[in-house]
Amino acid sequence: MARRGMMKLGMSMRGLGYHPAAWRHPEVPADGTLRFDHYAHNAQMAERGLFDMIFFADGIGLRERDEPRGSLARSGYELVEMEPLTLLPALAVLTKNIGLVTTASTTYNEPYHVARKFATLDLISGGRAGWNIVTSWSEAEAKNFNREEHLDYDTRYERAAEFVEVVKGLWDCWEPDSLVYDKEGGLFYDERRMHLLNHRGKHFQVRGPLNVAGMPQGRPVLVQAGASEPGREIAAATADVVYAAADSLQAAKTYYDDVKGRMAKHGRDWDDLKIMPGVRTIVAATRAEAQAKFDRLQDLTDPLVGLARVYAALGDLTGFDIDGPVPEPQREAEVRSSTERIMQRARSQNLTIRQLYKQIVGGGFYLIGTASDVVDGLQEWYEAEACDGFNILPPYLPGCCDDFVEFITPELQRRGLFRKAYEGRTLRENLGLKPHVNRHAEERARSAAAE
Amino acid sequence: MARRGMMKLGMSMRGLGYHPAAWRHPEVPADGTLRFDHYAHNAQMAERGLFDMIFFADGIGLRERDEPRGSLARSGYELVEMEPLTLLPALAVLTKNIGLVTTASTTYNEPYHVARKFATLDLISGGRAGWNIVTSWSEAEAKNFNREEHLDYDTRYERAAEFVEVVKGLWDCWEPDSLVYDKEGGLFYDERRMHLLNHRGKHFQVRGPLNVAGMPQGRPVLVQAGASEPGREIAAATADVVYAAADSLQAAKTYYDDVKGRMAKHGRDWDDLKIMPGVRTIVAATRAEAQAKFDRLQDLTDPLVGLARVYAALGDLTGFDIDGPVPEPQREAEVRSSTERIMQRARSQNLTIRQLYKQIVGGGFYLIGTASDVVDGLQEWYEAEACDGFNILPPYLPGCCDDFVEFITPELQRRGLFRKAYEGRTLRENLGLKPHVNRHAEERARSAAAE
Numbered sequence: 065m066a067r068r069g070m071m072k073l074g075m076s077m078r079g080l081g082y083h084p085a086a087w088r089h090p091e092v093p094a095d096g097t098l099r100f101d102h103y104a105h106n107a108q109m110a111e112r113g114l115f116d117m118i119f120f121a122d123g124i125g126l127r128e129r130d131e132p133r134g135s136l137a138r139s140g141y142e143l144v145e146m147e148p149l150t151l152l153p154a155l156a157v158l159t160k161n162i163g164l165v166t167t168a169s170t171t172y173n174e175p176y177h178v179a180r181k182f183a184t185l186d187l188i189s190g191g192r193a194g195w196n197i198v199t200s201w202s203e204a205e206a207k208n209f210n211r212e213e214h215l216d217y218d219t220r221y222e223r224a225a226e227f228v229e230v231v232k233g234l235w236d237c238w239e240p241d242s243l244v245y246d247k248e249g250g251l252f253y254d255e256r257r258m259h260l261l262n263h264r265g266k267h268f269q270v271r272g273p274l275n276v277a278g279m280p281q282g283r284p285v286l287v288q289a290g291a292s293e294p295g296r297e298i299a300a301a302t303a304d305v306v307y308a309a310a311d312s313l314q315a316a317k318t319y320y321d322d323v324k325g326r327m328a329k330h331g332r333d334w335d336d337l338k339i340m341p342g343v344r345t346i347v348a349a350t351r352a353e354a355q356a357k358f359d360r361l362q363d364l365t366d367p368l369v370g371l372a373r374v375y376a377a378l379g380d381l382t383g384f385d386i387d388g389p390v391p392e393p394q395r396e397a398e399v400r401s402s403t404e405r406i407m408q409r410a411r412s413q414n415l416t417i418r419q420l421y422k423q424i425v426g427g428g429f430y431l432i433g434t435a436s437d438v439v440d441g442l443q444e445w446y447e448a449e450a451c452d453g454f455n456i457l458p459p460y461l462p463g464c465c466d467d468f469v470e471f472i473t474p475e476l477q478r479r480g481l482f483r484k485a486y487e488g489r490t491l492r493e494n495l496g497l498k499p500h501v502n503r504h505a506e507e508r509a510r511s512a513a514a515e
Numbered sequence: 516m517a518r519r520g521m522m523k524l525g526m527s528m529r530g531l532g533y534h535p536a537a538w539r540h541p542e543v544p545a546d547g548t549l550r551f552d553h554y555a556h557n558a559q560m561a562e563r564g565l566f567d568m569i570f571f572a573d574g575i576g577l578r579e580r581d582e583p584r585g586s587l588a589r590s591g592y593e594l595v596e597m598e599p600l601t602l603l604p605a606l607a608v609l610t611k612n613i614g615l616v617t618t619a620s621t622t623y624n625e626p627y628h629v630a631r632k633f634a635t636l637d638l639i640s641g642g643r644a645g646w647n648i649v650t651s652w653s654e655a656e657a658k659n660f661n662r663e664e665h666l667d668y669d670t671r672y673e674r675a676a677e678f679v680e681v682v683k684g685l686w687d688c689w690e691p692d693s694l695v696y697d698k699e700g701g702l703f704y705d706e707r708r709m710h711l712l713n714h715r716g717k718h719f720q721v722r723g724p725l726n727v728a729g730m731p732q733g734r735p736v737l738v739q740a741g742a743s744e745p746g747r748e749i750a751a752a753t754a755d756v757v758y759a760a761a762d763s764l765q766a767a768k769t770y771y772d773d774v775k776g777r778m779a780k781h782g783r784d785w786d787d788l789k790i791m792p793g794v795r796t797i798v799a800a801t802r803a804e805a806q807a808k809f810d811r812l813q814d815l816t817d818p819l820v821g822l823a824r825v826y827a828a829l830g831d832l833t834g835f836d837i838d839g840p841v842p843e844p845q846r847e848a849e850v851r852s853s854t855e856r857i858m859q860r861a862r863s864q865n866l867t868i869r870q871l872y873k874q875i876v877g878g879g880f881y882l883i884g885t886a887s888d889v890v891d892g893l894q895e896w897y898e899a900e901a902c903d904g905f906n907i908l909p910p911y912l913p914g915c916c917d918d919f920v921e922f923i924t925p926e927l928q929r930r931g932l933f934r935k936a937y938e939g940r941t942l943r944e945n946l947g948l949k950p951h952v953n954r955h956a957e958e959r960a961r962s963a964a965a966e
Binding site for chain 1: 538539541545546549550551574575576577585588589590591593594595596597598600601602603604605607608609623624625627628631632634635636638639655658659660661662663689694696698701702703704705706709719720721722723724725726727728729817819820
């Protein structure tokens with residue numbers, strides 16, 4: 065069954081890749097997250113591969129937990145890295161077409177700052193900015209922002225919803241033709257087309273206007289995760305892109321139909337939202353070689369880092385033989401819901417401790433094989449309409465990004481599943497999204513039509 | 516009298532220049548503040564002129580006051596522009612040696628964000644980041660950040676002092692040799708050389724560590740204004756650079772000696788701080804041409820924009836003949852201290868309204884003339900030890916930046932007052948500042964010496 069249109073692709077570029085042992089890989093620059101050339105290479109490679117966008121996940125703190133003792137110092141993962149909203153403008157200069165998307169938290173930011181920064185990124189990049197809207201839920205982050213504990217779920221989401229409304233409102237303060245630059249007449253802007261926001265809500269009071277205007281996209285692209293019930297509703301109502309989880313084709317299809325099905329009641333078309341599950345790809349000339357690449361990465365996982373991944377569920381297992389059977393949960397174990405799930409898995413598959421943590425460390429939706437194998441997997445999901453494309457989570461960088469562009473992109477193109485050149489100038493255009501319409505300009509047009 | 520060493524120079528690049536009529540100048544791109552190529556040209560030109568740094572002042576709101584009615588829309592000044600901390604990383608890519616300095620407010624930011632962003636800028640630029648520390652005092656800004664009124668002076672300064680201490684602490688969390696990247700042994704960092712901050716103060720509780728490390732400068736350069744009594748003390752204690760006001764040579768000399776004289780008691784040397792007053796330069800082949808350039812700019816000042824500059828002191832003068840005498844202050848006038856000063860000036864010089872506002876709009880320390888004239892002025896201040904260099908405030912851009920580099924820089928070099936090539940790799944090195952010493956590394960060295 066052929067599906068109309070082409071799939072969309074994002075390259076998630078956080079750190080040194082998504083496998084916790086990536087930093088120990090011989091071809092990975094362990095200091096890459098502090099080197100601009102590392103990021104520049106990956107971004108330029110993703111653009112050579114015609115990716116719709118690069119994406120940076122982000123956190124504003126180091127993981128609180130360092131258990132078992134010493135595991136954090138061995139993890140090399142999400143420890144020190146460049147702040148993405150400062151990094152993306154620099155990458156904008158070295159690229160021309162690829163979208164530039166980053167996470168920014170609604171929990172420990174102010175909407176005026178976020179609106180300004182993404183508006184500026186949109187200007188610098190000629191219309192390629194995207195904002196991944198998240199809330200911050202970790203204690204490690206709370207403790208960097210004057211709190212002992214993170215905000216509860218309801219407060220976080222309530223604040224996030226209001227935060228996004230304020231940012232959108234700030235982006236619309238200046239109508240597209242508000243800046244007239246009439247040197248002769250001495251008029252810089254048309255007062256009738258500049259609008260104060262005057263937002264007065266529960267979490268924010270923001271007068272406006274924003275002191276940035278003229279974004280090429282009108283509004284940067286809005287990205288969300290949206291797995292929960294309220295998250296799905298918000299995504300259906302407002303998101304341009306959703307980074308979805310990918311547990312199985314059937315689950316992805318169910319999620320896709322559910323979220324897309326909610327859009328009509330918000331006055332949105334099926335195509336106004338792109339759903340892109342995350343997938344980890346490892347490709348080589350043969351299946352055996354690809355599997356060997358994966359196994360090598362798995363073998364680089366430090367035992368302490370592996371044990372840290374089961375600490376919350378099973379407690380401290382450092383006293384046990386890691387090549388022996390998984391013991392009963394230890395006293396320090398905290399999270400009871402995952403405990404039973406993990407123990408069941410260990411028992412039913414008769415796993416050693418090492419086998420158990422390797423399953424977890426190497427978990428997620430992996431496609432491992434030849435270019436043809438990987439594209440088979442992507443194509444199956446795409447043609448089943450379980451997604452609109454994929455957010456690639458490279459296990460290690462730059463290798464898995466380079467390999468994707470060299471081997472997988474051409475195969476996708478050969479099968480007519482992916483573009484051979486960028487269609488548009490902005491991220492919004494490449495994603496096939498409608499142009500943003502300024503709310504005040506729209507209202508004016510409506511009033512004029514009614515007269 | 517010759518003075519040892521060379522003067523330091525900064526180029527203030529905010530907007531379209533420092534004269535409010537700049538946007539109407541025929542050679543100025545009125546939409547430049549929203550165009551990356553405008554900023555890129557100026558930054559590259561300043562680097563060609565071997566400037567120590569470019570600098571962006573910043574505000575996080577539009578001026579509250581739009582009086583008399585309609586004046587704001589005619590001002591074209593500090594209205595819409597790129598957010599500098601998002602802009603500078605992009606400019607870092609297009610330059611190699613010049614320092615990149617911007618304002619960030621301590622009043623409506625969080626130290627963790629500020630520390631991360633400047634650390635990232637320092638990494639991207641190879642050690643060229645600088646932070647101009649300010650507090651936000653305007654109602655316009657308060658109203659964009661959930662407040663009706665700005666914080667009072669004491670609270671602002673107390674918060675600012677704590678903010679800066681937290682940021683410095685976050686920058687020192689990782690000792691220079693803390694990241695060991697030992698792939699073989701599986702150790703990413705040395706736990707003994709990573710330090711939590713655990714700051715618990717009145718305004719901030721910040722645990723740390725920062726999730727950025729390895730800045731080439733160790734610590735970005737710290738810039739302040741520091742005119743008030745407490746401001747002078749803080750500058751003497753901690754600043755690397757001070758942007759000073761320049762009322763007269765005598766006043767500048769007094770300020771210079773005062774601030775430098777306070778440094779010894781903080782254990783700092785005379786040269787550890789660079790004091791750089793702001794100066795506006797207009798240069799041409801002859802004095803008459805230079806004066807004509809200035810007059811032309813003055814003549815472009817819209818009367819409403821001029822009247823806005825005297826509104827607070829004198830009230831609404833729109834009903835009066837602007838070429839008639841300055842009338843008594845109107846009812847709306849608010850700021851009584853400046854009222855009397857301005858009225859005295861108007862009376863003593865027998866000024867018309869137009870002459871009065873032109874004096875104010877064209878006020879500040881101007882050097883207008885041939886390259887030789889301008890350099891005479893700069894040299895006089897420098898050799899009198901009234902400053903360590905200057906922060907150039909170009910009346911309009913790119914013209915006044917271009918002209919400086921083309922005409923004034925060579926004359927400064929000819930007289931041995933300014934470098935002919937960058938001395939160092941980082942801003943800190945070019946400014947002739949000592950390397951930053953990490954507090955924990957220093958402590959460790961002290962302990963080792965004591966044993």
